[in-house]
Amino acid sequence: MYVYIIKRLAVxxxxxxxxxxxxxxxxxxxxxxxxxxxxPLPAQVMANIEAKYGLDQPVWKQMIDYVWGVVTRxxxxxSFQYTDRTVNDVIAQGFPVTxxxxxxxxxxxxxxxxxxxxxxxxKHNSWLDYIAVGITIGAQALPNFVMAPILVLIxxxxxxxxxxxxWNGGQWQYVIMPVIALSTSYMASIARITRSSMxxxxxxxxxxxxxxxxxxxxxxxxxHALKPTLLPVIxxxxxxxVGMITGSVVVDIAFxxxxxxxxFVNSAFNRDYSVIMGITILVGMLTITFNLxxxxxxxxxxxxxxx
Amino acid sequence: xKLASGDAKLLDETAQLASIRxxxxxxxxxxxxxxxxxxxxxxxxxxLVAIFALFGGYFAKYEPDYVDFSLMGANAYRGVPSFESGHxxxxxxxxxxxxxxxxxxxxxxxxVGVVGALVAVVVGTLYGATAGYIGGRVDNIxxxxxxxxxxxxxxxxxxxxxxxxxxxxxxxxLGIGLISWLDMSRIARGQTLSIKNKEFVEAAxxxxxxxxxxxxxxxxxxxxxxxIVYSTLLVPQMIIFESxxxxxxxxxxxxxxxxxxxxxxxxxxxxxxxxWMLAFPLFFFLVTLFAFFFVGDxxxxxxxxxxx
Numbered sequence: 001m002y003v004y005i006i007k008r009l010a011v012x013x014x015x016x017x018x019x020x021x022x023x024x025x026x027x028x029x030x031x032x033x034x035x036x037x038x039x040p041l042p043a044q045v046m047a048n049i050e051a052k053y054g055l056d057q058p059v060w061k062q063m064i065d066y067v068w069g070v071v072t073r074x075x076x077x078x079s080f081q082y083t084d085r086t087v088n089d090v091i092a093q094g095f096p097v098t099x100x101x102x103x104x105x106x107x108x109x110x111x112x113x114x115x116x117x118x119x120x121x122x123k124h125n126s127w128l129d130y131i132a133v134g135i136t137i138g139a140q141a142l143p144n145f146v147m148a149p150i151l152v153l154i155x156x157x158x159x160x161x162x163x164x165x166x167w168n169g170g171q172w173q174y175v176i177m178p179v180i181a182l183s184t185s186y187m188a189s190i191a192r193i194t195r196s197s198m199x200x201x202x203x204x205x206x207x208x209x210x211x212x213x214x215x216x217x218x219x220x221x222x223x224h225a226l227k228p229t230l231l232p233v234i235x236x237x238x239x240x241x242v243g244m245i246t247g248s249v250v251v252d253i254a255f256x257x258x259x260x261x262x263x264f265v266n267s268a269f270n271r272d273y274s275v276i277m278g279i280t281i282l283v284g285m286l287t288i289t290f291n292l293x294x295x296x297x298x299x300x301x302x303x304x305x306x307x
Numbered sequence: 308x309k310l311a312s313g314d315a316k317l318l319d320e321t322a323q324l325a326s327i328r329x330x331x332x333x334x335x336x337x338x339x340x341x342x343x344x345x346x347x348x349x350x351x352x353x354x355l356v357a358i359f360a361l362f363g364g365y366f367a368k369y370e371p372d373y374v375d376f377s378l379m380g381a382n383a384y385r386g387v388p389s390f391e392s393g394h395x396x397x398x399x400x401x402x403x404x405x406x407x408x409x410x411x412x413x414x415x416x417x418x419v420g421v422v423g424a425l426v427a428v429v430v431g432t433l434y435g436a437t438a439g440y441i442g443g444r445v446d447n448i449x450x451x452x453x454x455x456x457x458x459x460x461x462x463x464x465x466x467x468x469x470x471x472x473x474x475x476x477x478x479x480x481l482g483i484g485l486i487s488w489l490d491m492s493r494i495a496r497g498q499t500l501s502i503k504n505k506e507f508v509e510a511a512x513x514x515x516x517x518x519x520x521x522x523x524x525x526x527x528x529x530x531x532x533x534x535i536v537y538s539t540l541l542v543p544q545m546i547i548f549e550s551x552x553x554x555x556x557x558x559x560x561x562x563x564x565x566x567x568x569x570x571x572x573x574x575x576x577x578x579x580x581x582x583w584m585l586a587f588p589l590f591f592f593l594v595t596l597f598a599f600f601f602v603g604d605x606x607x608x609x610x611x612x613x614x615x
């Protein structure tokens with residue numbers, strides 16, 4: 001087990017480093033420096049600015065400084081567009097918001113998805129099953145950036161129940177629509193995976209034995225069937241959480257929630273390279289860490305896995 | 308010399324057998340596909356959408372980038388969809404004909420989807436087949452590379468690239484191509500591992516065919532079934548992907564447009580009562596996606612022997 005964790009770490013850490021270096025090289029190649037504006041600055045001013053941000057150093061020194069800053073101090077450097085804030089300030093402001101609705105989305109997707117999947121599998125080929133399958137197909141073809149405007153249309157414009165955007169410190173009315181928009185497609189996938197996994201498990205020998213012993217259905221499902229059913233769901237959690245982090249860009253744009261995605265897209269339009277790069281690296285780290293955690297969890301739960 | 312009567316009968320039967328045409332794997336698959344109603348419907352819808360994207364432009368009364376200044380900003384009450392004005396789908400906020408723009412958007416979205424899937428098919432299949440066929444350490448290194456690439460949040464890296472190198476169709480294709488082949492290479496590799504031990508590959512090796520020729524001639528054709536299935540399922544993913552980027556305003560640039568960009572504009576203008584700006588692009592987007600999903604599903608049932 002420990003060997004497996006160390007092996008996975010041995011892959012994860014270089015991956016993060018590759019991502020950091022790759023982003024840095026991309027930024028270095030960018031045509032036009034970050035301070036090239038329409039009105040050229042006087043040479044002395046330019047030199048001062050470049051000295052301030054360390055842009056007068058040779059490339060390798062800049063890169064090592066940057067990587068060192070990220071790795072040791074978790075410091076992504078200053079924003080190139082707003083002199084009064086650093087990339088860390090931006091992250092500190094946007095990240096809690098993203099985490100809040102991301103957390104609730106993950107909970108909602110798993111709870112609703114698993115419940116729906118199990119219900120559909122237990123009532124195989126009933127109307128409940130057909131409805132569940134219909135919902136999952138529908139929700140899969142409905143990406144979150146399509147969901148979001150439809151939700152606003154229904155709940156804000158027609159029904160007037162929920163505010164159409166904003167965050168307001170995370171009051172529950174403001175969280176509902178982002179969570180629905182973000183979690184629906186993952187909920188559908190989880191339901192589909194749970195359903196097919198449950199169908200397979202319910203047909204297996206140990207379940208037949210459990211039922212033959214005369215255990216009540218509740219106990220068979222909860223004690224015996226649930227754990228093997230959830231294994232494929234756990235392995236799906238990695239990609240799902242990654243998708244939710246990416247989807248936060250859409251949620252932030254559609255609902256103006258002020259999460260990290262909003263800063264990302266705004267910086268993309270402002271060509272604020274250091275902020276884009278910082279957020280990309282942060283998301284990359286999160287993704288890799290989460291995939292690592294899920295894999296370890298999976299290896300820990302599933303006795304069949306070889307590592 | 309005379310044949311025993313039993314032999315003659317046997318010969319007769321063989322002759323009869325030869326006249327019956329054997330059913331190939333593909334003919335079998337076609338039959339299964341055509342019996343699947345949802346898949347067939349999906350295929351018909353796809354053809355209709357493709358016709359709409361290809362020839363819809365001839366029916367439009369306006370160019371997609373023609374701006375009618377008298378309608379600009381007044382589209383909520385004077386740009387309503389109607390046959391009399393020639394704006395079948397209404398007018399967008401800038402006074403452009405939405406029918407022509409939807410035709411263009413559908414075309415570009417489908418193009419991006421198909422090209423993305425094509426890149427995935429070519430690169431992914433060759434990469435996966437090579438890794439699987441050679442095996443050993445090369446396989447290990449090649450597939451670890453795929454693992455590493457897969458754990459990078461490509462959406463963000465692509466946006467970073469689009470910002471740095473400027474937005475263009477080429478960048479978009481490159482970015483989508485960079486991501487899309489990863490899954491395909493895994494699938495192709497897994498399938499190659501089982502093909503590589505078959506007798507016909509052994510025979511090819513024994514007759515001295517070079518490894519790369521074996522991959523191209525003998526391995527890849529046997530991957531085709533599964534590759535076709537996954538590429539039909541890839542196309543909608545690519546369409547969603549491109550629309551996502553365009554929705555953020557970072558993809559296709561004006562005056563060109565894609566369904567994602569149109570949906571974004573429609574969503575922005577929802578408060579102005581111009582719902583047709585959202586409804587028409589959204590309709591084509593969803594219909595295309597659903598059709599691809601159903602066709603892909605039907606193809607999987609028809610071609611993938613595992614799932615039966």
